Amino acid sequence: MEFATKTIHAGQPSEPETGALIAPIFQTSTYEQEAPGVNRGFDYSRTNNPTRARLETVLAALEGVDYCATFGSGLAAENAILQAYLKPGDEIVIPLDVYGGTYRILNKVFQPLGAIVKQIDLGTPGALEASLSPKTKLVWIESPTNPRLLVYDIAAIAAATHAAGALLVVDNTFATPLFQQPFELGADLVVHSVTKYLAGHSDVIQGAVLAREQAVFEPVKFLQNATGAVPSAFDCWLTLRGLQTFELRVQRHAENADAIANALNGHPLVKTVYFPGLASHPGHEIARRQMTGFGGMVSFELKGTVDEVVSFVSNRRYFALGESLGGVKALICHPARMTHASIPADERAKLGLSDTLIRLSTGCEHRRDLVADLLEGLAVIEQARALNVAVPAGV
Numbered sequence: 001m002e003f004a005t006k007t008i009h010a011g012q013p014s015e016p017e018t019g020a021l022i023a024p025i026f027q028t029s030t031y032e033q034e035a036p037g038v039n040r041g042f043d044y045s046r047t048n049n050p051t052r053a054r055l056e057t058v059l060a061a062l063e064g065v066d067y068c069a070t071f072g073s074g075l076a077a078e079n080a081i082l083q084a085y086l087k088p089g090d091e092i093v094i095p096l097d098v099y100g101g102t103y104r105i106l107n108k109v110f111q112p113l114g115a116i117v118k119q120i121d122l123g124t125p126g127a128l129e130a131s132l133s134p135k136t137k138l139v140w141i142e143s144p145t146n147p148r149l150l151v152y153d154i155a156a157i158a159a160a161t162h163a164a165g166a167l168l169v170v171d172n173t174f175a176t177p178l179f180q181q182p183f184e185l186g187a188d189l190v191v192h193s194v195t196k197y198l199a200g201h202s203d204v205i206q207g208a209v210l211a212r213e214q215a216v217f218e219p220v221k222f223l224q225n226a227t228g229a230v231p232s233a234f235d236c237w238l239t240l241r242g243l244q245t246f247e248l249r250v251q252r253h254a255e256n257a258d259a260i261a262n263a264l265n266g267h268p269l270v271k272t273v274y275f276p277g278l279a280s281h282p283g284h285e286i287a288r289r290q291m292t293g294f295g296g297m298v299s300f301e302l303k304g305t306v307d308e309v310v311s312f313v314s315n316r317r318y319f320a321l322g323e324s325l326g327g328v329k330a331l332i333c334h335p336a337r338m339t340h341a342s343i344p345a346d347e348r349a350k351l352g353l354s355d356t357l358i359r360l361s362t363g364c365e366h367r368r369d370l371v372a373d374l375l376e377g378l379a380v381i382e383q384a385r386a387l388n389v390a391v392p393a394g395v
C-alpha cells in the first residue's frame, strides 16, 4: 500500500455495525462484558479504546512498524520512553540542539532521579563515540533540529549507538514519516509530537511512541496504561481526520518552504537561511540521502536589530505569531523571545541561536501569498531605514 493510501485506509475500515464510512468516536470509559473477564478486546478506555486503537494502527503503518502507543502530548510520550529506559545511574546522550522540552524533562525530572544526561555537539566527529559508555542506555536525536534545522546522519548514529549496546530514539516530528523513515535507518524507538504535522490543524495536543520490536515496545506500552497519560477518544478522532489529508498537506508545506527559502536566500536583509533543501545548507547532502523531502520549516537570520525582528514577526499578514508548528495555518516565531527564551543568552549564543533568528512554520496557504507577506515585511524595514524612522511597533 502506498503512503497516501495508508493514511486513508490503514486500520480504518467502515464501521462494521452501521457501515458508517467514518467510524464514530467511541466516547466511552468502559465496556459491557459478556461474563467476568470476557470482553471483546476492550475493558476500560485508559487501557484501550477503539478510536485510539485505530489511530495507533495508522501511525504504526506510516512508520512501517507494528507497535504504537499514543499519549496525551508529545512530552507524555517522551516521558514514557525515559521512564521505561532510564534508571538511576543510567546515561542518556543528547545533542546540543535538542527540543527545549526534552532538555527540560531530562534535566529537571530525570537527572534529579539519578539519570546522567550527557549533552554533546553531535556535529563534531568522534564526539558521540567518546560520550558512549557501558552505562549508556539511550541516544536521543532529532533531525532536522529545532530551530536551525541541522541534519544528522541517522544510520551512522544508529551504528555507533548499537555498538555501545544502547537504543537510538529518533524524534521524527519535524521530518514526518512522509519524508523520513527512521526505522529503516536503524532507530529503535520513534517519538512524535502528533500535535504538529500528524494532527496538522493546530487543534490537538498529542504524542506517540513507535517501535519495531515488541520487546522494546512493551515497557512503554505498560507505562501508557500504568501511568495513564492517554489521549482522549475525541482527540484521536481529530487526528484520524487530519491524517486523511496528511500527504497532501505535508507536500504543500514542503513546496511552500522551498519557495520561501529560495525567496529569502540572497535577500540583502537576510544573513543566513536554514533550510535543508538549499544546496548551501551544511546538512543538505545527508538530507538528500536519508529524506525524501526537506520538510516545511524554514529559519532565517535577519541582518538587523532585535527591534526590527520584533516588528517583522508581529506584523505579518498570514504568518500568525505563535509557538508550535505543522498546522495548515502558517506560524512565525522569534525563538530567542519565545520557544528558547528559557535558555540564558550566553547559552543561546553557544548553540548558534542568534537573537535575530526567525523561525517559520509554512502553512498550506498559497506560496505566492506567503512569500509576498515576508518580502513586504523586509521592505518595511528597508523603508524605515531609508527614512531613518522607527519600524512599526509590535502589536
Ligand SMILES: Cc1ncc(COP(=O)(O)O)c(C=O)c1O
Binding pocket: 073, 074, 075, 076, 099, 101, 142, 146, 171, 173, 174, 192, 193, 194, 195, 205, 206, 207, 324
Ligand atoms: C521536536 C518536538 N518534539 C516534542 C515536542 C513536544 O510535543 P508536545 O508539545 O506535543 O508535548 C515538541 C513540541 O514543540 C517538538 O517540537
